Amino acid sequence: MAYPKNDMDQRLALVRPEDTVRGLIFNAVLNLAERQLGPDTAAKLREPLFKRSPVDFFSYSAVDAIRLLYATSDALARAGRFGSQEEAVRACGAAAVTGFFSSTVGQTLTRLIGKGDPKRLLSNAPTAYSTLVSYGRREYSVIAERHVRLAFEGDMQPVQFHEGVLQEALKAIQCNGTVTGTPRGYFAADYDIKWEA
The missing domain is CATH 3.30.1380.20 (Trafficking protein particle complex subunit 3)
Known part of the structure; x- marks a missing residue:
């Protein structure tokens, strides 16, 4: 199942110019695309937004983050990787956590929290x-x-x-x-x- 045609547009209309997302999230989504769809497809998803991979802890436009999420989840769903676009979006969210917990900040948080709590x-x-x-x-x-x-x-x-x-x-x-x-x-x-x- 795909999102309604205007779902992304409705969300983009809520974004303010100052709303930003760290590069780590972009990279996590792009890395998932590369693992699932190959480097050429990942590059095609990245190119409308960035010439090179974003820097993990730099801030980038939330508009671009939403556009990348929808484009990537659509490509993953059309390739049959996760069954539906909604499941592909969940996979993108999971990839963001994997990226976060492998970062310095995420590793520190994991040590503070510990396992099973x-x-x-x-x-x-x-x-x-x-x-x-x-x-x-x-x-x-x-x-x-x-x-x-x-x-x-x-x-x-x-x-x-x-x-x-x-x-x-x-x-x-x-x-x-x-x-x-x-x-x-x-x-x-x-x-x-x-x-x-």
């Missing part, structure tokens, strides 16, 4: 997000012993992207859990994260 990891999610994007805010709340919620406001990425991010973050700390995103329009969503004992 989802509450500690997820309570730090608002801070981690704020190092990667300039827009929006995220609030963490505990719902039950093994259930927390992250409420996102002012974030124009598709829900599936953040589901992929959060699911992969659980995996990174060796925790078996589920992430369910509930959109509130194009600009906000709630993410319920539950895990096993």
